[in-house]
Amino acid sequence: MIAQRTLLASAVVSALASLSHVALAQTASTAPDADNTATTTLPAVVVTATPFGNDENSQILAPATVLRGDELRNKLGNSLGDTLSHELGVSASAFGAGASRPIIRGMEGPRVKILQNGMSILDASSLSNDHAVGGEASTARQVEILRGPASLLYGSGAIGGVVNIVNDRIPTQLVDKPTGEAEVRYGTVDRTKNTSLSINGAAGDIGLHIDGNLRDADDYKIPGHADANDSNSASGRLPNSFARTNSLGVGASYIQSWGHIGASVGVNDDRYGIPTEERSYITLKQTRIDLDGLIKEPFGGAFESLRFKIGNTDYKHTEHEEDGTPATDFKNDAIESRWELTHKPIAGWRGTFGIQTENSKFSALAADGSGPETVPVTKSDSIAGFLVEERDFGPFKLTGGARIESVKRKPQDDALVDRDFTLGSYSLGGLWTFTPGYALGLTGSVAQRAPAIEELYSNGPHESTATFDIGDNNLRKETSHNIELSLQKTAGLIRWKANIYENRVKNYIYGRTTGTVDEDGIADPGGEFTERFWSQGDATIRGAEAEISYNLDGPGLSLRGFTDTSRGRLDNMGNLPLQPVTRVGGEIGYRQGPWRSGLSVVHADSQDNLARFETFATPSYTQVDANLSYTQKASSSMPITWFAILKNLTNDDIRLSTSVLSDVAPLPGRNLIVGVRTNF
Template identity: 35%
Template structure:
C-alpha cells in the first residue's frame, strides 16, 4: 500500500515549498497528518497510508469539486457526475465507504445518496486536504473502510496570531469558462483571533472535444449523438463564506465558527433539471493541553448542520432533500506508560433526513450512532507498533409513509480492530504493514430505498434484512527517501465476507415497482449482500534529476485495482483501470513549470450493465511566475493548460461516462497572493 510521503513540492506530493521558484535547495517541512494519527506525528512516521495537499500545491491542483481536486493522488479517482458533482473514489470504493469530513467532523449532506448530489465543500477556501487510503474505520467508523478525506479550512484558528494574515485567489478560463475568486483573512491580538473567508464561483456549460454520447452507447441503445462540443446543462453558480473566532488559553484554545455554502448547478443527466443547494453549519472546537500525567490532552470537535437542496424542473420544485443533525467527538490522550502513548475517544452522530416530492425514493428517517475507540502506539527502537479497537452502536429508523409502508427500525453494533507496524531498515529504507477487521452498519438508503432513482436510471429497492458489512484487510509498503529523492511501492488486499452493493435484479418494473405491466421499462436494482475482494498496487516516486541552473524533478505514479464479486466471479462496476503517469517539474528563480502526463488504460473488466471504456492520455502543463513584491507579501501568477491532446476522456468510475466526457483542450489563468 502506497503512502504519499509528502516530502517534496510537485505533481505527486502535497507539501508546499516556502520559496517554490527559488534556485536554492528546497526546504522540507514536516506535515502533521492529523487525519491519520490522533497523536500528531509527522507524515513519514505514519503506519497508515496518508497523502496531504496544502498551500501552493493545493492551489495548483484545485478544481471545482473535491473528487477532481484529488485525482492526482495514486489510488484516487472520482464519481464525476459532470463538472459540478464529484465525490472521491479510493481504491475502487465510494459512497458509504469513503468518509468525507470537514475539520475532523463528518459532512452532513446528501452526496452519498446520489451521484448527482454535490459535496457541500468548495475547494476554493480549503487550506489543506488529508487523504487516508485504505481502511480507517478504527478512528472514523465503518463508512471509512475505503478511506477518509478530511478538508481543513482553519475557520476556527488553532494558533493565536498578533496582526493580520490572509490569502486571495482569482482564476479565469478552463473548459467551463470559470470565473472564480476567494479571499481568506485572519486577524488577532495574540489572544483573540478572528477568521473570515468568502468565495464566488460561476461557470458555463463545459466544452468537450466531441459528442456527449459515446459511440458504444449510441450503437447499443440507438441514442442520437447530439450535443457536439458542449455538455448541456453543466453550468453552475456558487458562493459561500464563513466567520469564526478562537480564544487562546494558557495551554490550548476554544473557538466557534459559522459557515454557509450555496450552489446552483445543472445535473447534466437531465437537460431541464437544476439543483439548488444550501448548507449552513456551526462548528465548535477546543483543545486543552498539559493537563497532567494521567490525561495530558483533551480535544473536542462538533458541528451542527442544516442542509437542504431542491431539484428544479423547468423552474418548479419537484423534490426537496433535507439533512439536519449534529456530529462530534471527544478525545483524550493519556500520559505515556513507559514508551506507550495513545488516545481514547467518544464519537456521536444524530441526523434527520427527509426526501419530499416526485423523486423521493427513500422515506424520512433518523440515524443515531455512538462509538468508543482506543488507539495506541508503542515505539521499540527501529520498530513502531500500533493497535486499537472501536465499538459502535447504530440505530436507523424509517418513518415509513404511503409509498414506503410502516415505520421500521434497525440497530447494529459494528466493531473494528486494527494493528500495524513500521520498521526502519536504516536511515533511508522502511517497511510498513497493516492488518484490520472492519464492520459497517447499512445506511438508511441501503435499508429503506423503494422508488425510481433518476440519477442511476433504476428502480432501487433496499432490504430491511441486511446485516452488517464485514471485511478483513491487509496492506504492506516499502519506502525509500534520501535528500530530494523518495519512492514508495505498496500492495493491498481487502476481502469482504459481506459486501453491500446495488445489483441489477434482471427485472423491468414501472414507476410503482410493478413488473409485467405495459409500462414496465425501468431496470430494478436491489441492495443486497455479496462476497467480494478488492486488491491492488500503488506506487509513486520523486527524483531530482538536475540541480545546476534551477532544479528539475521527475515524478512517477501508478495504481491498479481489481474488484471482484466472489459469488459470481464478475467484476464489480465502476472500477478504475490501470493508470501510469509521470511529471517533470522545473524551477528557476521566480519561474516554475511542470508537465504532467497520465495514461489510463482501456477498462474491459466490466459488470453486465457496463460498457467498455477506452483508454486515454491526459497531458496538462503549468507555468508559474512569482511577481516582485514587498518581503512580507507573495504574489504568483499561473497558467494551466488542460488536455493538450484534446482527447475525449471518459472516466470508467463515472456512472455518466457514456453521456458526460471530461473537458476538452483549454487554458486557465490565475493569480494567488499571500501576506
C-alpha cells in the same frame, strides 16, 4: 494552575456534553542519502487527521497524501473529486462538473468519509454520485488523503479511506498581523470565473478567520459527441453541465497558553446541472456550526490534552426537472460530537482514546408531497468508543487501534422495521526502519459498516440519476478484512513508496440494476427510470500502488512517477461495478527564482472488466496537463503570483470507468486557466 485547568476541563465537559446527544511542521537538515551523497531532507508535513499529528511519511495505520500550497492550487477543479483524481490510489465519480466525489482503492460512497477539520461533512454526497460534497477545497490550507486501516477511527464505515479538508476556520494560534490568501482565476473550457479568499487575524486573545469562494461555470466544451454511441448527440458543449458555487465561513476562538475554545459558521449555496437527457438540476443549501476546544494537561500530569468537537449541519438539496419544477427534496439535520483524551507516555506507549456520537434525521421525499418516498424520514443514532496506541521499539514502531460502535436506524413509517447494528473494528500495524530512511510496513484490520439509510429503506424515483431505488430491510452489516504491505524510502531527494493490499468484504452492498419502470415503479419498457436494487454479496478487492519522486519541494528540477491498479470482484458473481482502471503517470517540474513550471502525463487503460449489468466499456485515454507561474515581489509582505494552467492539452475524449455517466458525459476538453493570487 493545574487546579484551574482541571476545573476548566470539568466545566467544559459538563457544559458541552449536554449539547451532544449521547502546522505545518517543518525541519530542514543535511543528511547522507543511501549512496552517502549529502542531500537536503525535505520539509515534513503534519497530517492533522491522525491521532499523533505525525508527518505524512511516518504513517502506519493511515498511509497519507497531503496536497497544499502551489500543488493544491494547480490541481484545483470544480469539485473535490476532480481535484484529487490524479493522486495515488484515488479516482473520481465524475457526475458532471458540479458533483464528483473521491473514490479510494475502488471504494466509493459511504465507504469513503469526507471530513472538514477532522469532523464529518454530514451532507448527502455519500448517498449518490449526483450529490455534491458540502466542502470547498479552494479555501483550504491543505487536503489530506488517508488510505487504509486507520480511517476507521473516524467511523466504522470508512473502509475505503478518509479525505480531510483543512481550512483553519477555527483558529488555534494567534497571529501578529492579518495573514491570508486571495485568488482570482478564469477557465476557457466552461468560462469559469472563480474568486476565493481566506484571512486570519487576531484581536487580543481572540483569533479570527473568514473565508469565501464564488464560482460560476457554464456548460463545458467536449472534444466530440456527448454520447459515445450516438454521432447525432450533442457536440461542442455538454448540455446542462454548468456549476455555480458560493461558500462563506467565519470563525473565532479564545486562545491561551492552556489551549483554545472556538466556534465557526459556514454556509454553502450551490446550483449545478445534471448532464443527462432529463436535463434536471440541483439546488443545494447547507449551514454548518462547529465548536472546537483543546485543553492542555486538563487533569494534571496524566494527560497531555483534552479535545472536543461538535458539529451541527442543516442540509437540504432539491432536484428540479428541466422546467424548474421541484421533484425531490433531500434533507439531513445532523449533529456530531467527538471527545478525545491524549495521555502521556505509559511504559513507552502514546495513545488517544475517546467517544464519538452522531444523530441525524434524513429524508428524500417528493417535493409536492405525493408519489413514492425515495427515502422515508429516518432517524439514526450512533455512539462509538475508540482507542489508538503507538510505541517505538528502537527501529520498530507498533500501532494499534480499535473501535466499537452502536448504530440504530429508526424510520418513521410504521410499516418499516427498525434496525440495530453493533460494529467492532480494529487494526494493528508495524513499521520497521531497517536502515535510516527506509522502512517496511505491514498492517491488518477488520472494519465493519452498517447499511446506510438509503440502502435499507429506499423505495422511490431518483430524478437526477434516473433510477428507481429499492432498498432491503434485511441487509446485514459489511465486514472488511484488509491486509497491506508497504515499502518506502522517506529521506533524501529521491523518495519512493510501494503498497500492495487485499480487502475481503463479507456482505458487500452494491446497487444492482435491472429493467426500466415508470415513476410509480411499475415495469415499463419505455419507462424513464432504471430499477436499482440494493443487494449484497461477498467481494474481494486487490490492488497495488507505487510512487517515486525526486526533489518535489525543492528548487531546480523535480520529478514524480506513479502507477496504481485495483480489481474488485463479487465472489462467483463477476466484477464489482464502477471500478477504476490501471493508470501510469509522470510529472516533471522546474523551479528557479520567481518561476515555477510543470508538465504531467497520465495514461489510463480501457475498462472492459464490467459488472454483469454494466454495458459500456470505457476506452483508454491520456491526459496531459501543464502549468507555469511567476511570483512578483510587489512588497516584502505581499507577493503576487501570476499563473497559467493548461488541462487536457491534447483535447482527449476522457470517460471515467468510475462514472455512472461515462457513456453520455465525457470530461471537459482542453482548458486554459489563467489567474492571479497573493499571500500576505
